Each structure stands twice: as structure tokens, then as C-alpha cells.
Amino acid sequence: MKLTGAQILMEVLKEEGVKTIFGFPGGAVIDIYDELAKTDIHHVLVRHEQGAVHAADGYARASGGVGVVLVTSGPGATNTVTGIASAYMDSIPIVIFTGQVPTQLIGNDAFQEVDIVGITRPCTKHNYLVKDTKDLGRIVKEAFYIAQSGRPGPVLIDIPKNVAATRIDYKPPKKIQLRSYNPTYKPNMRQLSKAVSLIKNAKKPVIFAGGGVVLAKGSKELTEFARKIKSPLTTSLMGLGAFPGTDPLWLGMIGMHGTYRANMSTGACDLMIAVGVRFDDRVTGKTDEFTSQAKIIHIDIDPTSIQKNVPVTVPIVGDCKATLGQLNKLMDKEDLSDLGKKRKRWLEEIDKWKNTKPLAYDQKKIIKPQYVVEKLYELTKGKAIITTEVGQNQMWAAQYYHYDKPNHFITSGGLGVMGFGLPAAIGAQLACPNKLVVDIAGDGSIQMNIQEMATAAQCGLPIKVVILNNGYLGMVRQWQELFYEKRYSQTCMQHAPDFVKLAEAYGAVGLRATKPDEVEKVLKKGLSTPKAVIMDFVVEQEESVYPMVPAGAPITEMLLV
Amino acid sequence: MTEEKHVLSILVDNQPGVLSRISGLFGGRGYNIDSLCVAETTEPNVSRVTIVTTGSKQIIEQIIKQLHKLINVMKVIELTGTEFVQREMALIKVIAKPEHRAEILRMVDIFRCKIIDVGLEHYTLEITGDEDKLSAILNLLEPLGIKEIAKTGIIALSREPKVV
Numbered sequence: 001m002k003l004t005g006a007q008i009l010m011e012v013l014k015e016e017g018v019k020t021i022f023g024f025p026g027g028a029v030i031d032i033y034d035e036l037a038k039t040d041i042h043h044v045l046v047r048h049e050q051g052a053v054h055a056a057d058g059y060a061r062a063s064g065g066v067g068v069v070l071v072t073s074g075p076g077a078t079n080t081v082t083g084i085a086s087a088y089m090d091s092i093p094i095v096i097f098t099g100q101v102p103t104q105l106i107g108n109d110a111f112q113e114v115d116i117v118g119i120t121r122p123c124t125k126h127n128y129l130v131k132d133t134k135d136l137g138r139i140v141k142e143a144f145y146i147a148q149s150g151r152p153g154p155v156l157i158d159i160p161k162n163v164a165a166t167r168i169d170y171k172p173p174k175k176i177q178l179r180s181y182n183p184t185y186k187p188n189m190r191q192l193s194k195a196v197s198l199i200k201n202a203k204k205p206v207i208f209a210g211g212g213v214v215l216a217k218g219s220k221e222l223t224e225f226a227r228k229i230k231s232p233l234t235t236s237l238m239g240l241g242a243f244p245g246t247d248p249l250w251l252g253m254i255g256m257h258g259t260y261r262a263n264m265s266t267g268a269c270d271l272m273i274a275v276g277v278r279f280d281d282r283v284t285g286k287t288d289e290f291t292s293q294a295k296i297i298h299i300d301i302d303p304t305s306i307q308k309n310v311p312v313t314v315p316i317v318g319d320c321k322a323t324l325g326q327l328n329k330l331m332d333k334e335d336l337s338d339l340g341k342k343r344k345r346w347l348e349e350i351d352k353w354k355n356t357k358p359l360a361y362d363q364k365k366i367i368k369p370q371y372v373v374e375k376l377y378e379l380t381k382g383k384a385i386i387t388t389e390v391g392q393n394q395m396w397a398a399q400y401y402h403y404d405k406p407n408h409f410i411t412s413g414g415l416g417v418m419g420f421g422l423p424a425a426i427g428a429q430l431a432c433p434n435k436l437v438v439d440i441a442g443d444g445s446i447q448m449n450i451q452e453m454a455t456a457a458q459c460g461l462p463i464k465v466v467i468l469n470n471g472y473l474g475m476v477r478q479w480q481e482l483f484y485e486k487r488y489s490q491t492c493m494q495h496a497p498d499f500v501k502l503a504e505a506y507g508a509v510g511l512r513a514t515k516p517d518e519v520e521k522v523l524k525k526g527l528s529t530p531k532a533v534i535m536d537f538v539v540e541q542e543e544s545v546y547p548m549v550p551a552g553a554p555i556t557e558m559l560l561v
Numbered sequence: 562m563t564e565e566k567h568v569l570s571i572l573v574d575n576q577p578g579v580l581s582r583i584s585g586l587f588g589g590r591g592y593n594i595d596s597l598c599v600a601e602t603t604e605p606n607v608s609r610v611t612i613v614t615t616g617s618k619q620i621i622e623q624i625i626k627q628l629h630k631l632i633n634v635m636k637v638i639e640l641t642g643t644e645f646v647q648r649e650m651a652l653i654k655v656i657a658k659p660e661h662r663a664e665i666l667r668m669v670d671i672f673r674c675k676i677i678d679v680g681l682e683h684y685t686l687e688i689t690g691d692e693d694k695l696s697a698i699l700n701l702l703e704p705l706g707i708k709e710i711a712k713t714g715i716i717a718l719s720r721e722p723k724v725v
Contacts, residue, residue, distance in 0.1 A: 180635040
């Protein structure tokens, strides 16, 4: 079969089951776009390439599949870098195709040439420059395999214009096998039995789950495990939804803005069972004092995550779902009848923390941002897919919305990208057309990728944007208030667009609430409108996120309201 | 924690860009490279990289795991702590004044090295050995005046009979 590189690419994309691509055309990818138009693949034309990657990220998370991006060379490629770095930090499977100048011009500083493989080497799981059309089919297959297997991540493929245009005799690649890449899925049984005996003997256990559980689709196993061993459970930001946020064993999120009881439980536990986490500094606070008296069992598919930041008693390398499934089977063979009695005092202690310092705010004359999120939770019955921007809006979305299912909280956790939420909501809505998708945003970060409102309008996506508008870059302002004697250097957004008019300009619906009693009305109207909607909530300007652990302090030393 | 020198032997795909993935990993994560050697093995699509690095036990463990994580890395062997042989080669251009020539020749003899180039005012020596041997001869030649030096960095192999 004689096919061009571009046609080969389409063949493999179809084989991989790709239905949606996020992209932006350009000179170096005209041949690919020409072929793309002949397929059934839905191409979403974004307004900026960064938006394409975040949208693919949201799509991958909401669907549990792979996100695909197609952009041109040079600036098209460099614009994807922030999105790629974010997906890399959060281990999201994305395949990014970038155009490149023809092979004979590479290295000549040609028009729109950039060494994107060199630029993205530290922020991709792997990347390729395709120099020969013969290799294209195999490389694309490899990329999809690498992106989804083991600890997932973004893979970039740079395709020179002539590689896409050259016609060759095409034989479909066989099954992918990489000699140097074999992720460990099955846990070591000896390590598991060590874990079992620690779990049985623990008086004060805490389970700490993270994004790894969501990625491994292991929520069911995790929930079964926690209930079986009667252990309270906390998650990182990335782990929200891996365990029902309404379960009695749920402690709330851990870390810098974690709940009082989650952080106190972590400080006091005698065994931490960490699953699919990497002990980020926003979680641990001062590492020397993090669970200083506890033994730690750490389950993760990526060996580099283990022993990186925190010393571990029992390291277990394996897929979170497979490992938890095995642990559940092993626990079933044990006599666990006295566990209830053994854990009673511990659970009572935790209840005390829960009742003394719950998450709270005082709703007076001006709208509190927490109130908006809480109302949103009530009105959507916790069923919406929530995406966030980064900063205070992200933390309130994590604290006051409760997630019962995985893949419902989509946020740029590791890299913390402002401007993530709107394009991610577009991706999530395309993956789940029948779900309600809401971007909880701040007035600062929404402006970083606001141009994607046009994409949402063009695709007829009924996404909802809730802006918690405080006129500040709130999280930095909060740090300035607490640690820099209120010197608000460059954090006051003195000028912002009228978001209601802006929504209308984009062909969306704009609504605004300025008083507490309007919040519910605006939310109800916005959520029931079958179009893209921006809801602008004018909130208390200097509200801060609490609890807060100052950077570098032990996580049990929290600033409370 | 105490920092120690470690010799790592790494088998990688013989492909463009692999070396920059490895050196980029060291640079990006703030690890040290004391020396780095790379060349093809008997399998043309596999290269062996020998890296000497310094770090605490915990850092070395991370380095090994991070190297493993690179898709093009097949195998990482930590030679330090096992039985292994190591060699380094140096080319030394030393000033050879007439009154010093006999002494230089004596040293060449004692250290079992070779003179591979002779100029009007210099000799170029080729020496192979471990780090101690190289630094010993450099110390002795220093007073005579060393014009230039090129070293390969360490290459190493395990003493064990099995092939790694």
C-alpha cells in the first residue's frame, strides 16, 4: 500500500481509536491537516496552542484515555510547552504532534524552525524526531503505548514537512515491544506480606492516596481497602475523588491547605499507607517532621517516587489498582475481627479534631468565595466535573466541593498553571458531552486563556465558568498579607474586563452576582442555560484560604481562621 | 550524609539524542558528573556509558532510578561496591628540556607508559591506569612543566564472569 506520511499518521490514529484532536494549523503541518479533513476525526480548533494541550489534558482525565494535540512548527510548538510540562508533572497521557521544517533545512535556522525535541526533553516522558517516513508508523504506535503505560505522561513527535509528504510502501507496524521499557505492574509478594503485618498491628493508621490511584483506575479497590482495614483516609489535591468525599472515613485533603483533621492525623499516625503519591513539598511541609513517628508503606508504579522525598519502611513498586487488589485479597485471609476495637480510640481522636476545627467561613454582607463553591456543590449535588484555574479558586474548589468519584476534579496540580481550567473544561466537556462541566476560576487566571471562550462557542459546548472575582491575584496577595506585611506588590488587578459583556462578545451568556442573596439565583440560571456561560461573582476582596501551613513548616502547624 | 564517588555503567540505545537525555537529567536535577565516557558495544545498536558521579547514598539511588526511567536506557549497573576493573587514559604533553629528557624517559619506564610524539621542546606521553596512577605521574611531571593534557574519563567493567 503506497501512502504518504500524513496518510500513515491517519491510519495509526484510527487504529489507536482517536476520535478527537485539539490543534491549530500552520505551514509545516498543511499536509497532515489536508489528510485529517478526509477522516472522521473531530478536530477542535483552539485559539492558542497552550489551550490545545490543556484541553487534551482535560479530555484525557475526563475520559480516562489519551489526549491528542496537533500543532505546527516553531511558535506552534513552543506554545505547547507549558501544557506539556503541566501534563508531565500530573502524569497525564497526551500525544503531541508538532510540525517541523523539512529534514534538509533542520539546523539552518529556517523560518519557524525550533528544536522542540530539545526544548521538551525534560518535560516529556519521551519524544521523537521522525527523520524517515518509514519509521513514522512505528513511532506513533510506540508513542501511544509509552504515553498510557506505566506512569503515564506526555509524548511528543516532531514530524518534518517532507516526512509527512513523502509517499512510501506502508506496512502496518506489529505489536510494540521496547527492549528498554518494561514498567512493573505486579507488586512483589514478599513486600506485600510485610505490609499486611504492619497494617494488622497498626493502632493509628492513615491512608494517603494520590493521583496515581485515579490514573490506575483503582478507586474501587482503594475504597474497599480503606473500609476493610477501617483506616481513615486523606488524599493529595490530585487524589480528590479517588475515595468518596462523603464517606465517614474521609479526612479531607492533606497539605498546605489541607483540613485540620487530615494534617493532625498525619502528624499523629503510627502507620501511613501511601498509594500513588510522590510526597510533594506542598503535601509534606517540613519533611523531617512529616509523620516522624510513623512507619510508611509506599505503593507507586514509578520507582523514582519512592524514597525521593521521604524515607519509607516498606517500598512497593506496582500498579496501584493491581497492588490494592492483591492487598485486599491478602487482608481477606487475615482475622480482622478485632480491628474495630483496636481503631476505636483513634477514630474518636480524629472526630475530636473534625469537630473542633472544621472548614468554616462567615457569610456576611459581601459574597464569600467559599459560599459560592458550597452553593455550587449543593445545586449540582456533587455530580459536576470541576476544572480549576490555579490559586485561591483552586483551593476553595478542593475544600468546599466534595468529590465522590474519580476524574471529576481536574486541576493543574504539580505545575500550577493559571489558565488551565477553561481549556481543560472544553476537553472534559467533549469527553463527557452529557455531564455538567464547571470551571472554577479567579478573575486573574481566567484572563490567561480567555480566548478559548471562542473555541467553546464554536463547538457549541455548554461549559460553565464560575469566576470568584476578588480583583486580586489572591493567593499571592494572601502570602503578601501574611508574610510581607501587606505590601501588595503587583497583585491588585486594577483593570479587568467586564466579564458579562466579554461573555456576550464571545457568543456566550454572561451573568453577575454582587450580593449574597443573588448567588443561588445566578448559579441556578447559569447552570440551567444550555450554552457556554460565564458567571461573575464579585466576592470579598481580601478573603484568604485557611487552614494554611506556611511554606517549610511542619504540616501540623497550621494557621487557622 | 557522606558523599562518595560512584561508578555507573549504563547500557543505552545507540541513537542520536540519548546522551543529551542523560546529561540533561544530571543537569536538570542537580546531580554531578565527574566524568562520562560513551562508545558503541559489540552490538551496534547498543552503547555503553560509564559515568562517575558523586553523591550521598540516597542521591545515588535516585540517580540510578531516574536513569532507568529514561526510555532509551536498558540497564544501569552500579559498579561501586562490587568487584570491577577501571581504567582511564591520559595524553600528556610535557616540556622536555634536554636536561630533563633522561628523567622523563625513566618515568615512562617506571609507569609503563609510552611516548607517542616527540617535538623539539616536548614529549607527548600516553598513560593508562586507574585514577591514582594518573595523578601520581601528573604530580611527578608537574615540576617539569605540563603544556597540555587530555583525559578520557574512567571506563569500567565488572569482574564477574556473567555479562552485564
